[in-house]
Amino acid sequence: MDKKSYPQINETLYTEVLENGLTVYLLPKNDYHKTYGLFTTDYGSIDNEFVPLGKNEMIRVPDGIAHFLEHKMFEKEDGDVFQAFGRQGASANAFTSFTKTSYLFSTTDQVEKNLETLIDFVQAPYFTEETVEKEKGIIGQEIQMYLDDSNWRLFFGILGNLYPKHPLHIDIAGTVESISQITADDLYTCYHTFYHPSNMTLFVVGKMEPEEMMASIRKNQQQKTFAAAAPIKRHFPIEAAADIVRESSIEMPVQRPKVLVGLKGLDEVPEDGFDLLKYKTAVNLLLQLLFGNTSQNYLSLYNTGLLDDSFSYEFNLDRSFHFADIGGDSDQPEQLAAELERILLSYEDSPELTEENLDLLKKKMIGKYFQSLNSLEYIANQFSQSLFGKTTLFDMLSVIEAICLDDIKKIGKQFIRKDGLSRFYMYPKN
Known part of the structure; x- marks a missing residue:
């Protein structure tokens, strides 16, 4: 585990790249009672054309699928992950940007238990065609809400001018038409390609003992099996x-x-x-x-x-x-x-x-x-x-x-x- 001090701001950052490729950052702040954990994949709304893990051919997936996948990650066969965090005294959330998807929790209690819950639910996808169809209506309402937001439309209007070919101009949530095409198989394809530990970072900040925390994270990851890591091949249109x-x-x-x-x-x-x-x-x-x-x-x-x-x-x-x-x-x-x-x-x-x-x-x-x-x-x-x-x-x-x-x-x-x-x-x- 590498240790880097920043004396000007009185911070010390601990970093380790695990055997499966996951990069872990720990920032102890023991004068605080709260702890935050953030699990992030280098995958966002613009990544809609890529070569799936283990394949050779470039594919194009429906717009809005990264955001859709973020929504579906919280739903498991045995219930909603939000409830598990709630029982453990933590709050959880997630967000998707143009290039990243992040899952997070904050808590003042049971830090290691909540961190384990965060890592485990993100690394255990569960999608069915029935639950995917149900989500389309919910996200469709969210899309309509943004379509009625004048400042949001103004922002994506200028993006459409600047990047008419690049997927940056497409709403992060996609369109009602594009999400209607999403299947459970599509979600699994995107998940296995972009949610590999080698494409992800885990950041924890707050009250902790870094050696113990890192040991707990190592143990969690050593108990899991992942496909061999491979460079992700993305494609973006060339614009002038x-x-x-x-x-x-x-x-x-x-x-x-x-x-x-x-x-x-x-x-x-x-x-x-x-x-x-x-x-x-x-x-x-x-x-x-x-x-x-x-x-x-x-x-x-x-x-x-x-x-x-x-x-x-x-x-x-x-x-x-x-x-x-x-x-x-x-x-x-x-x-x-x-x-x-x-x-x-x-x-x-x-x-x-x-x-x-x-x-x-x-x-x-x-x-x-x-x-x-x-x-x-x-x-x-x-x-x-x-x-x-x-x-x-x-x-x-x-x-x-x-x-x-x-x-x-x-x-x-x-x-x-x-x-x-x-x-x-x-x-x-x-």
């Missing part, structure tokens, strides 16, 4: 700048128009984990410099009435994609979009890009980072989502400190390109 839809719109029953300007990363990102996290952090800092609520750009747009408190921006970077989206509600969405694009494309000459402004934002980011590490919920949910090779959430302080203004400008030149821009509008119906 010419494929981007430059502008599109929909109508919905909203009070005011909405707009998102999307910016798709067209160049390759760094492969090294530290450099990749540095790239992601630098783009976030660049967006804060240009659009943060203390910037002159924001204040000017706010004072002229082009934007309001609904305005937001975010940057997403993950396996096979990276993009930014910026916007919100506006009575003049076309003018707002034009101004946002102007600010982006003229970033090199922006008076916002100064050493003083960057230093202030870095201090603010470091402050929020330290504050967030007081939350076990934040650590548990962010750790597995922020793995960049051997670089983890706990390297974030070093990453922030390593960024200088020249890095911001260099990365801006790489990321901000006119041919990567798109607009998506939402107008009030009727």
Whole structure:
């Protein structure tokens, strides 16, 4: 078991790769009463075209199957796993993103028992055609709920413009039509391919003795048999700048128009984990410099009435994609979009890009980072989502400190390109 200390943040992380390929991370925090366990597979909604374990041919599975599989994992032949956690004084949950599926519990009691329950239920799939058919109606209602959410539709609208071929533009839950095609055999195929221990991580944070905890996890895994590990072969469509839809719109029953300007990363990102996290952090800092609520750009747009408190921006970077989206509600969405694009494309000459402004934002980011590490919920949910090779959430302080203004400008030149821009509008119906 490897032990790595982070003296600047007073954390010690224990790591071990088990014989079956499962990577285990333990973060003892013995001054807390609560413990979180998070079991994550590197499998999400975009992974719908792949070579199944033990096969040679690429297959295409229905959209939304990763999310569907997450739902079905909790149902077993002898009952619902949520009830078992409840009897043991724990709460449980799960979530599916574009690239990952995570199962988690939190408890102040019977930690090892709840951890065993988490590992065992995720590693024991049970699907029947009857239970699969029953779930289709439940998830169909969930899909309809998101279809009625204007901000959700706005987000996937800009994704549809930026990634018209890539499965990123497809709702994580799929469509009512796509989930109607899912069978129990499909679920087993996806499960055995992506839920192999070698494609998964287990992260535990909270009150524990790491040697005892790791010994318990080793014992659990040694009692189980898994197929030989094999590299997972995924396929994603090749897209170019010419494929981007430059502008599109929909109508919905909203009070005011909405707009998102999307910016798709067209160049390759760094492969090294530290450099990749540095790239992601630098783009976030660049967006804060240009659009943060203390910037002159924001204040000017706010004072002229082009934007309001609904305005937001975010940057997403993950396996096979990276993009930014910026916007919100506006009575003049076309003018707002034009101004946002102007600010982006003229970033090199922006008076916002100064050493003083960057230093202030870095201090603010470091402050929020330290504050967030007081939350076990934040650590548990962010750790597995922020793995960049051997670089983890706990390297974030070093990453922030390593960024200088020249890095911001260099990365801006790489990321901000006119041919990567798109607009998506939402107008009030009727």
